[in-house]
Amino acid sequence: MRCDLAVIGAGPAGLAAATRAAEAGLAVELFDEQPAPGGQIYRAIETVPAPRRALLGPDYAAGAALAAAFRASGAGYRPGALVWNVDSQLNVDFSQDGRSRQCRARAVVVATGAIERPTPLPGWTLPGVTTAGALQILLKAQGLVPAEGVVLAGSGPLLLLLAEQLTRAGAAPRAIVETVPRGRLSAAARHLPAALRAPGYLAKGLAMLRALKRAGVPFHRGAEALAIEGADHAEALSFTAGGRRQRIESRLIALHQGVVPNQQMTRLLRCEHRWSDGQRCFLPVVDDWFESSVEKVFVAGDGAGIGGAKSAALRGRLAALGALRRLGAGEDKRLAGEAAALRGALDKDGAVRPLLEALYAPSAQILAPADDTLICRCEEVTAGALRKAVALGCPGPNQAKSFLRCGMGPCQGRLCGLAVSEVIAAERGEPQQTIDYYRIRPPLKPLPLAELAAFDVGDDAGDEAGDDQDAA
């Protein structure tokens, strides 16, 4: 099986990239784990019932046009396909319907988006603790809302958006416990003039806050020292705010500390990454076509740095132009003209980011978890155990794997990687850039051994001939 451009992920970036490239005549294959286009942000966008669509708001509904354009573009589409490896020759190994196959690509757009930042704090691994993102997916995909009042805790626009959406769905949260420290707003205010250039965001944010206030959702600001109480299940969230210790009972607590690029695929491909102080995470290095340090590997959407859904679609289109240019499939001058317009729009849409990054920077508590807090939940490694290994001489995340098995479980470090890099950097007094991140090895997600044993790499002659016909 072959294609010109393999796009991985069907969120706004992937959809836009696949659409643009297919319209230009490239043989495109879009691989996505979900059964339908939309990614996390536009989850279930093609099938969502009208009332739920209204409840989720116009920003969500905007995704329908992207999905429709993709459907009309002629791009190949592989839903329910998990890409578990991309090698340096750009062979894409994927699992679909319980069978693993290989697609040889000439260029790749990684559009695997963002994941929620890990939030290690006491009790975060108890049953009954989830994330704001996970709750929002249940709402989008199944129309499910918590039966019992949820406590939303942490920081970031998603926390507020979810609170508002739940409120509109008649399942108002029991409380919002925000960890943004007092004084952060005035410190972030210097980014305000720039942020005003990005249309709509600030007005929407203020409207959200007003709606929550009207609905009477208790809002605790400046919370510190969060802890989830409970023996076998979450029972309450306790925290310090306004100078006193408080406790809110709930068996459902959703944590959130913003989102960060999902680095698994770009790390696997050994794209160069750089630490971003602003976003407090690693970002793949990309040029102004969103091409990474690895030739013909493009990174679009939030995977290239958090920019939101609008920017993701713009970046996706830009990455497609970059791929056209790389593959010699477009006239340079026309591509450059279209790209310049996209870059202008990106610049404008991204103007709100410095304000959001400064205001919603992750809380100090999760960046430096207490010694007895679990940091790697797969292998049950505490922050204290990690600090001890560093004191013994463990120089970085890859060695921590061998010392403690942290990052070696089924999640492949997705849920602990950043936290582990942060703790080691702090203990050694070195920048995160120097400490770096886990080396990521395939398969990216667990793969049944029997499926690997039957892996079809398309290496027999009949298969090959058939594929060539497909590509022609």
Next chain:
Amino acid sequence: MALLARADVVVVGGGLHGCSAALHCALRGLSVVVVEKNTVARHASGVNAGGVRRLGRHPAEIPISVFSMKLWHRIAELVDDDCGFQPAPQIKVAETEAELAALSERAALVRGLGYEHEELLDQARLRELLPAVAEHCVGGLASMGDGYAVPYLTTFAFQRKARALGVRFFEETRAQELTRDGTVWRLSTDRGTVEAETLVNCGGAWANLVAARLGEPAPVEAIAPMMLVTARLPHFCDAVVGATGRPLSFKQMPNGTVVIGGGRRGVADPETDRTDLRFAELRLTARTAAEVFPVMAGATIVRGWAGIEGRMPDDIPVIGPSTTEERVFHAFGFSAHGFQLGPGVGSIMAELVATGATQAPIAPFSIGRFQGGGSLAAATAPVH
């Protein structure tokens, strides 16, 4: 260029063999510097399958492997750390009568050399030791007193103990030119020059960079043996298991995960320090594992990896003095089975450095075997 360090001995390469040689030299009172281009245990030493195996060794390797095994069984006395060492039988499974006959011959050969550690297993005994083994397996060959360990922890423990004894490690420091000034070797690196009376080359896949400068090029091939690890499974296997007719090395760790290796190779790029896995090959590894242990058909692969290793054309290492220069000793090219030899060969290297000679029978491992004449029949005998 600025002087980085001066010592009695400079070791090039911070893998297990470099760290072990450094530690043993330090135990003999020598001052030692180790120069490592990446970080200690970055390549094969840190990420190999961890087998601690006398079973199935090339006849020339048996004496040093037996010697090294003694050190493994009291490894904590040497490095103040148990290195995750677990004594366990190593078993080579015969899937056909022909394979069993070959193992029987092998057992006779080893006994004929005067060693008792390998014993032939009939089908009943095999099943007793490996209740989960497939029906078609007819017997095997076992070395009951072998085991396995955790590679990175082991190499790091050697480094840590060496450091405690005063060995200085220069990591992220790349050896460059090598010149001699009277009795002093001058090794330039990208961070300064190291001066020492004796040079020990433990450069693994990169060892020829030193050997070629000495005028005795060695055909080291960079290879990338691949491994897979599964999610945890209920306990079903106590031994480290290999197959006879096809590549497989297989063990269940105390936490239930299963590490599958056996020598199928990925792509190694020693220039960039990178390895690429070849899943077209690994699917064969997966098939073999499931055929030898049917329970594995329900396992889930969590991760695969490979580390860069140096392989010699005859699959046995280079150990011993340079044939062109005084005060240079080599230990490299362990061809994907050097982990078990680490403690023992380090001790032999220190003996060579300190006394100029060793009682260990290392003649078959001379680098001279690649320099035209002086072919050593023993070094190229077939391995079973």
